[in-house]
Amino acid sequence: MIEQIAPVFLFVLIGYLFKLLKEDISRELTEFVIYFSLPALALSKIRILEFNDVIFKVIAVSYIAMFSAFFISLVIGKILKLSRRDLATFMIVSIFGNTSFVGFSYVESLYSMKEIVYALVYDQLGSFVALLTFGIAIISWGGGKKENFKKDVLKQIFFSPPLIAIVVAVYFHGSHFPPYIEGLLDKLQATLIPLVTIIVGMKLELRALVKQFRENVIALSIKMFLVPLILLGIMHIFFDMSQIWAKVTLLEVAMPPMTMATVYAIKGGLNKTLAINTLALGILVSFLSIVTWNSVLG
Numbered sequence: 001m002i003e004q005i006a007p008v009f010l011f012v013l014i015g016y017l018f019k020l021l022k023e024d025i026s027r028e029l030t031e032f033v034i035y036f037s038l039p040a041l042a043l044s045k046i047r048i049l050e051f052n053d054v055i056f057k058v059i060a061v062s063y064i065a066m067f068s069a070f071f072i073s074l075v076i077g078k079i080l081k082l083s084r085r086d087l088a089t090f091m092i093v094s095i096f097g098n099t100s101f102v103g104f105s106y107v108e109s110l111y112s113m114k115e116i117v118y119a120l121v122y123d124q125l126g127s128f129v130a131l132l133t134f135g136i137a138i139i140s141w142g143g144g145k146k147e148n149f150k151k152d153v154l155k156q157i158f159f160s161p162p163l164i165a166i167v168v169a170v171y172f173h174g175s176h177f178p179p180y181i182e183g184l185l186d187k188l189q190a191t192l193i194p195l196v197t198i199i200v201g202m203k204l205e206l207r208a209l210v211k212q213f214r215e216n217v218i219a220l221s222i223k224m225f226l227v228p229l230i231l232l233g234i235m236h237i238f239f240d241m242s243q244i245w246a247k248v249t250l251l252e253v254a255m256p257p258m259t260m261a262t263v264y265a266i267k268g269g270l271n272k273t274l275a276i277n278t279l280a281l282g283i284l285v286s287f288l289s290i291v292t293w294n295s296v297l298g
Contacts, residue, residue: 008197038100044186069223099258
């Protein structure tokens with residue numbers, strides 16, 4: 001098990017050391033991933049994906065997980081008597097998981113590139129859509145952001161390259177592209193896992209982890225342990241948990257807080273320290289928690 005996730009740890013370390021010794025180029029790498037690697041993956045996998053009930057189950061689980069986290073984090077945040085700004089931040093990091101950058105890396109390491117299609121569906125049709133709808137509503141409520149913020153987000157919804165690629169892939173579903181295009185897509189999607197894992201390393205901020213540590217730990221307990229435990233119970237009742245799609249989906253539920261959600265939270269005027277620290281600590285905790293969840297799933 002440790003050998004399987006060792007590449008994830010090493011790529012994260014490479015990204016972190018590169019940032020320390022050279023510079024943080026995560027923004028540029030992220031742009032490449034969003035415009036090339038992820039669309040290539042979508043065009044390759046979604047185009048040949050069999051649209052059966054499994055896909056709808058993956059999407060359903062993603063929304064049940066996020067709405068469960070929403071209600072739990074809202075109640076606990078009220079108990080902690082957090083300010084509106086801190087409560088919104090607390091909810092954002094508790095609800096939305098890093099189902100792409102971190103999620104793809106773990107799924108590829110623990111399973112294979114083939115199973116990433118379930119993570120892609122969970123991320124793009126679950127996490128991403130939810131973030132750009134009710135997630136933005138929470139950020140706007142907590143940060144008091146104006147119309148410009150919402151307009152910028154709406155542009156990103158309609159012009160998101162991965163979502164556009166999914167629409168194109170659905171349109172060409174079942175068809176075959178010329179060999180040179182298929183070869184190009186294969187090479188571009190092969191860049192996905194190394195790049196997203198290096199980006200995660202560059203996003204790490206270790207020096208400020210002690211700030212608002214209580215809120216960090218509680219949010220991560222909700223996101224990475226309590227909600228996955230609830231979903232595991234629900235999925236055991238309705239689904240066969242020996243199936244690969246179910247295991248991959250539960251791992252996606254257990255992922256640490258989402259990088260993009262953190263970026264939007266900061267842009268929207270929420271608590272930058274709480275958002276970044278929970279993101280960084282969640283990545284570190286995931287090296288142990290994801291291995292644990294994968295062992296539980298057998």
